[in-house]
Amino acid sequence: DAGVIQSPRHEVTEMGQEVTLRCKPISGHDYLFWYRQTMMRGLELLIYFNNNVPIDDSGMPEDRFSAKMPNASFSTLKIQPSEPRDSAVYFCASRMGRNQETQYFGPGTRLLVL
């Protein structure tokens, strides 16, 4: 299995631009998580989906952030408009069932907003 796939791996953009991050979970996994990692705040959960349905988006920092999962094999995290404080590494993770032990992380997208 290829594992969780994220694209792009690196993104540099200017303040005010729209940024779209993409994730393909492991086939058969029914939970998908979006995390943000910074030095100051560590690894924070932004939103998670179960069977393509958003379950908890309480970690989404502002209305500038939105996430979708149109099908079981694809999810996007969009930031519009982007700001320098959004610079971070964004991880997608997927999991099969309720067993939290089976959570696998993708390689991450390193975002820099200038």
Added chain:
Amino acid sequence: QKEVEQNSGPLSVPEGAIASLNCTYSDRGSQSFFWYRQYSGKSPELIMSIYSNGDKEDGRFTAQLNKASQYVSLLIRDSQPSDSATYLCAGGGATNKLIFGTGTLLAVQP
């Protein structure tokens, strides 16, 4: 605010020594605990999980859980330079979410 607290380090130990990493949590509803290892520039990878009070051993790694004290630890025996990484402690409960600490940087000196 449900939190998981870790000392950011760096924790420096000589090669072959025991490295002891500690974590406390505030949510008494947390039922499961995990240690992830994260190399610089890489994603977190699960190395240990623990669900019951006491010790759980896996090779050179031992996880310890004390729910009364809300304390989790990870011991790494015979530390190797390849163990140098950031170790993230995470707690999980009935909400399906993992709450992560900010991580402890471990440096094993050859």
